[in-house]
Amino acid sequence: MSETVFLGGTFTMAKDLTVGRMGYGAMQLAGPGVFGPPRDRTAALAVLRKAVALGITHIDTSDFYGPFVTNQLIREALYPYPESLHIVTKVGVYRDSKGGWIHAQSPAELRRAVHDNLINLGLDVLDVVNLRVHGGDDGHSAGSGSLAEPFSALVELQEEGLIRHLGVSTVTPEQFSEAQTIAPVVCVQNFYNVAHRNDDIFIESLAQQGVAYVPYFPLGGFSPLQESELDSVAERLGTTPMAVALAWLPQRSPNILLIPGTSSVAHLHENIASASLALSDGDLEELERISA
Numbered sequence: 001m002s003e004t005v006f007l008g009g010t011f012t013m014a015k016d017l018t019v020g021r022m023g024y025g026a027m028q029l030a031g032p033g034v035f036g037p038p039r040d041r042t043a044a045l046a047v048l049r050k051a052v053a054l055g056i057t058h059i060d061t062s063d064f065y066g067p068f069v070t071n072q073l074i075r076e077a078l079y080p081y082p083e084s085l086h087i088v089t090k091v092g093v094y095r096d097s098k099g100g101w102i103h104a105q106s107p108a109e110l111r112r113a114v115h116d117n118l119i120n121l122g123l124d125v126l127d128v129v130n131l132r133v134h135g136g137d138d139g140h141s142a143g144s145g146s147l148a149e150p151f152s153a154l155v156e157l158q159e160e161g162l163i164r165h166l167g168v169s170t171v172t173p174e175q176f177s178e179a180q181t182i183a184p185v186v187c188v189q190n191f192y193n194v195a196h197r198n199d200d201i202f203i204e205s206l207a208q209q210g211v212a213y214v215p216y217f218p219l220g221g222f223s224p225l226q227e228s229e230l231d232s233v234a235e236r237l238g239t240t241p242m243a244v245a246l247a248w249l250p251q252r253s254p255n256i257l258l259i260p261g262t263s264s265v266a267h268l269h270e271n272i273a274s275a276s277l278a279l280s281d282g283d284l285e286e287l288e289r290i291s292a
């Protein structure tokens with residue numbers, strides 16, 4: 001039997017949930033605007049198969065990518081899933097007929113979303129479900145308000161055995177704490193990268209509690225990172241600015257898990273290679289200037 005390789009070292013979110021710190025975000029596999037089928041279905045399936053072949057044990061996804069397309073691709077490419085693979089999904093949004101992102105947080109909508117994820121992924125139980133709450137004005141910064149009702153609805157589904165662990169996404173520290181009073185939370189998924197550092201203090205507090213922090217848009221998402229400091233560190237190390245941006249994250253805090261998204265096997269290789277890129281104190285100091 002082959003041994004599992006944990007890329008970038010491991011993080012244990014719960015006693016039955018250990019993942020490599022270098023994961024993969026599947027959002028980019030749907031069509032343009034994360035809507036509809038991919039331009040090249042064969043290429044999308046190849047990226048997923050290659051990710052797992054290279055040792056990825058954590059795939060981040062959602063049924064609202066496509067909608068349904070990304071989860072169906074994951075199932076087609078990878079089912080039956082290797083035991084070491086953990087698929088983390090999120091609920092709380094649906095897509096309208098034009099691709100709009102509509103919040104869907106009522107208990108009935110969340111129940112339907114969990115059942116849809118189970119069907120599309122071909123699973124009897126979901127490893128981790130993140131509640132994606134309403135963001136602030138830009139949709140990606142944390143908003144405000146209580147998440148008690150939707151989070152409690154997910155707890156009910158967890159008690160029914162459909163979900164192993166719960167996470168929250170696009171939340172403030174206060175919303176995270178509120179969720180924790182209702183049920184254990186194993187991960188927080190928020191917008192964060194070397195140039196967008198609103199969660200610096202939050203990350204440290206989560207690290208102290210042993211809770212995973214999973215930054216989305218680690219490479220800038222729809223607006224790729226462009227920083228002269230990334231260019232100069234990359235030139236010095238003989239790598240790419242994107243590899244430096246990714247390598248910075250796990251060195252930033254031991255509870256950070258990576259889920260860079262790509263639709264390209266070449267980029268996947270580059271991103272995975274960044275898991276073994278060590279940044280020196282001098283490199284880190286230079287990168288610190290991006291947010292100063």
Ligand SMILES: NC(=O)c1ccc[n+]([C@@H]2O[C@H](COP(=O)([O-])OP(=O)(O)OC[C@H]3O[C@@H](n4cnc5c(N)ncnc54)[C@H](OP(=O)(O)O)[C@@H]3O)[C@@H](O)[C@H]2O)c1
Nearest residue numbers: 025026027060169216217218219220221260261262263267
């Ligand atoms: N919770 C939430 O609300 C939320 C929101 C957004 C995303 N997410 C999750 O977070 C994951 C990561 O976010 P993301 O995919 O939006 O953004 P990202 O990882 O910051 O960046 C993805 C973009 O970077 C490009 N890219 C990837 N690797 C590259 C490389 N080595 N060199 C150059 N370009 C590269 C991709 O293009 P190519 O396809 O051409 O490589 C794509 O355009 C998503 O896949 C999703 O699972 C969650």
